[in-house]
Amino acid sequence: MSIGLFDIMGPITIGPSSSHTAGAVRIGLVCRMLLEDEVKSAKITFYGSFADTYHGHGTDKAVVGGLLGFRTDNEKIRESLRLAEFRGLSYEFHTADDPKLHPNTVLIEASSREKTVRVQGASVGGGAIRITEINGMPVQISFVEDTLILFHRDAPGVLASIAHILSSNGYNIGNLRLSRTRREGDVITVVETDVPVDGTTAGQLCSVESVSEAVVIPHF
Amino acid sequence: MDIPSIDYLLDETAKNGQPIWQVVLREEQSDSGSSQESVLERAMVTYEVMKNAAMSGIASDMKSVSGLTGGDAAKYYNYLRNHKSLLGSMESRAVAYALGTSGYNAAMGVVVACPTAGAAGIVPGVLIAAQEEYGFSDREAVYGLLTASAIGGVVATRATISGAAGGCQAECGTACAMAAAALVEVMGGSPRQCTDAAALALKNCLGLACDPVAGLVEVPCVKRNGVYAVMAISAADMALAGIRSFIPLDEVIDAMYQIGCAMPSCIRETAEGGLATTPTGLAAKRRMF
Numbered sequence: 001m002s003i004g005l006f007d008i009m010g011p012i013t014i015g016p017s018s019s020h021t022a023g024a025v026r027i028g029l030v031c032r033m034l035l036e037d038e039v040k041s042a043k044i045t046f047y048g049s050f051a052d053t054y055h056g057h058g059t060d061k062a063v064v065g066g067l068l069g070f071r072t073d074n075e076k077i078r079e080s081l082r083l084a085e086f087r088g089l090s091y092e093f094h095t096a097d098d099p100k101l102h103p104n105t106v107l108i109e110a111s112s113r114e115k116t117v118r119v120q121g122a123s124v125g126g127g128a129i130r131i132t133e134i135n136g137m138p139v140q141i142s143f144v145e146d147t148l149i150l151f152h153r154d155a156p157g158v159l160a161s162i163a164h165i166l167s168s169n170g171y172n173i174g175n176l177r178l179s180r181t182r183r184e185g186d187v188i189t190v191v192e193t194d195v196p197v198d199g200t201t202a203g204q205l206c207s208v209e210s211v212s213e214a215v216v217i218p219h220f
Numbered sequence: 221m222d223i224p225s226i227d228y229l230l231d232e233t234a235k236n237g238q239p240i241w242q243v244v245l246r247e248e249q250s251d252s253g254s255s256q257e258s259v260l261e262r263a264m265v266t267y268e269v270m271k272n273a274a275m276s277g278i279a280s281d282m283k284s285v286s287g288l289t290g291g292d293a294a295k296y297y298n299y300l301r302n303h304k305s306l307l308g309s310m311e312s313r314a315v316a317y318a319l320g321t322s323g324y325n326a327a328m329g330v331v332v333a334c335p336t337a338g339a340a341g342i343v344p345g346v347l348i349a350a351q352e353e354y355g356f357s358d359r360e361a362v363y364g365l366l367t368a369s370a371i372g373g374v375v376a377t378r379a380t381i382s383g384a385a386g387g388c389q390a391e392c393g394t395a396c397a398m399a400a401a402a403l404v405e406v407m408g409g410s411p412r413q414c415t416d417a418a419a420l421a422l423k424n425c426l427g428l429a430c431d432p433v434a435g436l437v438e439v440p441c442v443k444r445n446g447v448y449a450v451m452a453i454s455a456a457d458m459a460l461a462g463i464r465s466f467i468p469l470d471e472v473i474d475a476m477y478q479i480g481c482a483m484p485s486c487i488r489e490t491a492e493g494g495l496a497t498t499p500t501g502l503a504a505k506r507r508m509f
């Protein structure tokens with residue numbers, strides 16, 4: 001396993017806890033990047049240790065800070081709840097229990113003007129995260145690589161088209177995983193690439209029949 | 221960086237006649253594809269953030285978010301300015317900066333998690349104090365940081381750096397080992413002396429529980445950073461004197477992991493045991509929630 005120098009000597013983050021604050025900011029940020037727009041409302045549910053200590057650790061401010069687009073080192077996170085109200089982001093916090101989940105887990109159901117996304121993620125230590133569910137589909141994403149997330153229908157040939165578009169644009173696929181819902185037909189495909197996929201390629205991917213969305217999230 | 225063991229790291233240094241920090245720099249360069257100079261620049265920025273946190277912490281008596289702690293670094297700093305402390309000038313500064321960083325962290329200030337936010341005071345505390353005492357450059361201080369990161373990286377790869385998984389020995393213990401190695405590096409010690417210092421430091425943190433009051437990174441964490449900064453300096457001093465660790469660092473790390481796995485979960489960050497469940501700890505928690 002390879003580990004980054006600036007993951008050990010870092011991340012640069014507001015305190016007080018890399019797992020309760022930095023990791024939480026990053027999970028909020030993932031939601032925002034998936035919505036690709038300002039977040040208008042969010043229902044945030046904390047589990048385990050997050051549920052017990054979110055107030056004292058500022059995990060609430062951290063998640064909302066991430067939803068507002070702040071990086072872990074942004075001191076405005078301390079004021080994020082007030083800033084959220086000012087910027088028209090309404091939020092509510094809940095706590096729940098599920099011993100099957102990692103003790104530092106949060107579920108965020110967030111909406112922009114046009115879209116809604118449901119993201120569950122765990123903060124696994126030192127600021128590292130693992131997104132475990134998107135829209136009810138199990139995934140495993142940690143964003144240590146540049147990541148492309150494709151939402152599409154389960155149809156023959158889709159994967160081949162995706163792979164073809166990526167390779168003809170010169171992208172090397174490091175890893176590709178596919179998740180299905182129990183519900184018929186919806187699929188999320190997560191692709192890790194060596195460099196972030198550009199907008200033109202993402203556009204081509206979206207024009208594949210049965211692909212509804214392609215979101216590029218560079219490693220962070 | 222892909223450094224599976226301390227043995228591997230020492231082999232690499234011996235093969236090329238390089239110090240540990242150069243091996244780290246080479247690894248990071250080949251991983252990230254950026255030039256050595258830009259890696260060093262980013263490390264300098266990181267060191268700046270460390271200094272800012274330490275200085276902000278000693279200069280203010282800001283309270284933590286929960287109100288549980290705050291002001292200890294300022295108190296110690298004022299004491300240093302007006303009294304002759306029991307510790308020498310370098311050790312006492314290390315305590316001040318470690319307390320400052322941790323207090324700043326508890327008040328949601330910007331810190332460098334090193335290796336975690338809870339243990340963020342130890343490495344900068346030691347390094348900044350040593351820099352003031354011996355007057356080396358920021359660039360040399362950064363070499364120390366790189367060496368520290370190699371040690372932390374091996375711990376994260378072979379064991380864990382998370383208090384929830386391995387107790388505080390994994391967080392403050394790792395930070396203490398990193399700081400000891402960094403100090404030996406900047407003082408011109410050999411790679412072997414760096415890892416011996418880290419081994420001596422980590423050995424003396426084994427079994428350390430993670431039992432924070434109310435589950436917050438404050439009690440005992442803030443003051444622990446101060447005390448473990450001094451431990452790192454003693455370990456480094458012994459290693460510089462040529463004292464070897466009887467148990468090599470790889471084996472100490474494995475022992476730390478084994479102990480962490482054997483710890484009951486009540487002393488692994490759950491706040492269900494130890495200091496967290498003392499009458500005073502519980503009363504503090506009741507007042508807060």
Ligand code: SF4
Nearest residue numbers: 338383388391430441
């Ligand atoms: S006691 Fe626990 S929370 Fe506090 S510094 Fe140690 S590992 Fe972190």
